Amino acid sequence: MELKGKRVIILGERDGVPGPAIEACVRSAGAEPVLVQTQCFV
Amino acid sequence: MAEAHGTGDLVVILGCPSVESAEIYARTVTEGDPSWVGPLAGVALGLPVYHVLEPEVKRQFAPDVYEEQVSIMESVLETEAIIEAVRSVREAAAG
Numbered sequence: 001m002e003l004k005g006k007r008v009i010i011l012g013e014r015d016g017v018p019g020p021a022i023e024a025c026v027r028s029a030g031a032e033p034v035l036v037q038t039q040c041f042v
Numbered sequence: 043m044a045e046a047h048g049t050g051d052l053v054v055i056l057g058c059p060s061v062e063s064a065e066i067y068a069r070t071v072t073e074g075d076p077s078w079v080g081p082l083a084g085v086a087l088g089l090p091v092y093h094v095l096e097p098e099v100k101r102q103f104a105p106d107v108y109e110e111q112v113s114i115m116e117s118v119l120e121t122e123a124i125i126e127a128v129r130s131v132r133e134a135a136a137g
Contacts, residue, residue, distance in 0.1 A: 012057035
C-alpha cells in the first residue's frame with residue numbers, strides 16, 4: 001500500500017502516538033491527513 | 043468522513059498504545075464497532091487500517107520525522123504484538 005496521494009484518517013492516542021506526530025509522518029510521505037484526532041482516556 | 047469523501051483512497055492510521063485498543067479501533071473501521079454501542083455498530087466501512095509503527099507505512103515516512111515524532115514510543119510499546127493485531131484484522135477484512 002502506497003501512502004502517497006492517499007487521504008488519511010489519523011486516530012492517535014495520548015498514551016501511545018499522538019495525532020499530530022502521526023500527521024507529521026503522513027505529510028512527509030506525501031499523503032493528505034483529512035482527520036487528525038488524539039484520544040485521551042484519563 | 044467515509045460518506046463525505048468515499049472510501050476509495052482513504053486509509054486509517056492508528057497510534058494506539060496497546061494490543062487491545064489497536065484491535066478494537068482496527069475492527070471498528072473495517073467490520074464495524076465490535077462493542078455494538080457506537081454509531082459504527084454494524085457498519086462495515088472496510089477501510090485499510092495500519093498502525094503507525096508498522097514497517098509497511100514506517101518505511102514511507104521521512105526518517106528524520108519518524109525519529110523525532112514516533113521512534114521513542116516504538117521502544118516502549120508492545121510493538122510486535124500491536125502490529126500483529128492490526129495486521130490480522132486488516133487481512134481478515136480484506137479476505
